[in-house]
Amino acid sequence: MEAFTSSRTPTRKERCASEADVKSFEEEAIAKAQEGTWQGPALAEHFGPTEFEKGGRGRFPAARPQRQQLLTPAQLRLVNAEKKRNVAFKEIVLKSNRRLRVKRINYLRKVRYKQRSLVQEAMSFVRTARRLLAPSQGVRLLKSRSVLPLAAGAGVPAVRGSMYIRMAPTQDELKKQVGYKAVDDHVKSGMVVGLGTGSTAYFAVERVGQKLASGELKDIVAIPTSKRTQEQAEKLGIQLATLDTHPKLDVAIDGADSVDPSLNLVKGGGGAHFREKIVEAAAKTFVVIVDESKLCDGLGPHFPIPVEIVPFCHEHTARVIKSLPALEGCDPVLRLGSAANNKRDGDKPAVTDNGDVEFWVEYVGQG
Numbered sequence: 551m552e553a554f555t556s557s558r559t560p561t562r563k564e565r566c567a568s569e570a571d572v573k574s575f576e577e578e579a580i581a582k583a584q585e586g587t588w589q590g591p592a593l594a595e596h597f598g599p600t601e602f603e604k605g606g607r608g609r610f611p612a613a614r615p616q617r618q619q620l621l622t623p624a625q626l627r628l629v630n631a632e633k634k635r636n637v638a639f640k641e642i643v644l645k646s647n648r649r650l651r652v653k654r655i656n657y658l659r660k661v662r663y664k665q666r667s668l669v670q671e672a673m674s675f676v677r678t679a680r681r682l683l684a685p686s687q688g689v690r691l692l693k694s695r696s697v698l699p700l701a702a703g704a705g706v707p708a709v710r711g712s713m714y715i716r717m718a719p720t721q722d723e724l725k726k727q728v729g730y731k732a733v734d735d736h737v738k739s740g741m742v743v744g745l746g747t748g749s750t751a752y753f754a755v756e757r758v759g760q761k762l763a764s765g766e767l768k769d770i771v772a773i774p775t776s777k778r779t780q781e782q783a784e785k786l787g788i789q790l791a792t793l794d795t796h797p798k799l800d801v802a803i804d805g806a807d808s809v810d811p812s813l814n815l816v817k818g819g820g821g822a823h824f825r826e827k828i829v830e831a832a833a834k835t836f837v838v839i840v841d842e843s844k845l846c847d848g849l850g851p852h853f854p855i856p857v858e859i860v861p862f863c864h865e866h867t868a869r870v871i872k873s874l875p876a877l878e879g880c881d882p883v884l885r886l887g888s889a890a891n892n893k894r895d896g897d898k899p900a901v902t903d904n905g906d907v908e909f910w911v912e913y914v915g916q917g
């Protein structure tokens with residue numbers, strides 16, 4: 551009996567946790583076990599030290615026989631109750647470990663399933679792409695291991711027998727390809743060249759600059775169709791002139807906004823069509839460079855028709871345009887924002903290089 555040095559025997563309440571305490575400890579134990587921070591049933595810490603735990607050992611302390619002899623029957627009951635709880639905790643830990651294992655297996659199954667469905671999705675995309683896209687649209691579908699596997703999702707392994715695709719060039723890449731090719735095929739040393747305006751013509755101007763710098767082209771005289779193109783050409787060291795000194799051009803290269811099957815064009819989305827028309831009309835050969843987004847079945851609905859007019863009484867001019875029988879079903883809209891791109895940005899009238907304003911004659915259907 552001398553093992554208990556305190557003046558009185560601790561009450562059951564002091565030594566043993568209430569049912570609610572045990573429950574909350576169990577819940578905490580399960581939660582910790584699930585997070586992987588479970589350190590064992592730290593009963594002493596949780597419920598306060600007991601003589602039993604002082605004498606116990608290991609993770610689930612067992613009462614030593616000689617100590618049991620020192621306990622009163624009431625204390626022995628407490629010890630046994632505590633032992634039972636330890637067994638219960640052990641079971642909880644084992645159960646939660648099992649639950650964690652099951653969870654992990656389910657997670658891995660889900661990941662594998664997702665990977666498999668991504669690969670299937672990729673393959674069905676390739677099949678659809680093969681059906682829909684013709685090689686003439688700039689996309690070449692290959693079945694070869696020498697090109698990149700379809701990027702259907704990061705980390706999806708290429709599977710045996712999978713399809714491979716070379717991704718379609720972007721619109722900018724297509725613009726560059728046609729811009730460069732036009733110069734490579736049509737511009738020779740000693741020529742007078744009309745330089746168009748816009749994001750496609752930009753690449754043609756760039757190519758002329760490159761070829762002059764490399765010495766592949768010599769004695770080129772260029773006539774720009776806008777202030778923007780003039781600035782780009784000057785930066786590239788291209789010699790510039792005007793129609794006043796060079797009225798005949800060997801070739802002019804420019805983009806367009808719409809091209810119908812008979813090669814009729816809408817031009818001027820970039821706000822430079824007034825000068826473009828004057829310069830390009832003076833060229834022996836006019837090379838139009840477009841990507842496939844510009845092709846249409848008929849002019850009108852595909853892209854509004856830009857009309858440059860003097861600012862004087864422009865509202866009156868708009869009414870006159872609207873009343874033209876040939877433009878039935880069309881509506882002239884004052885172009886706002888910048889004239890330098892074919893977007894409607896800003897809220898002030900767009901002003902061209904010539905100080906004019908523009909209407910975009912929009913097709914709104916049969917009037």
Ligand SMILES: O=C(CO)[C@H](O)[C@H](O)COP(=O)(O)O
Binds near residue numbers: 746817
């Ligand atoms: O007519 C033009 C500029 O007045 C452009 O050539 C036309 O708008 C096409 O531009 P982009 O090549 O940027 O699409």
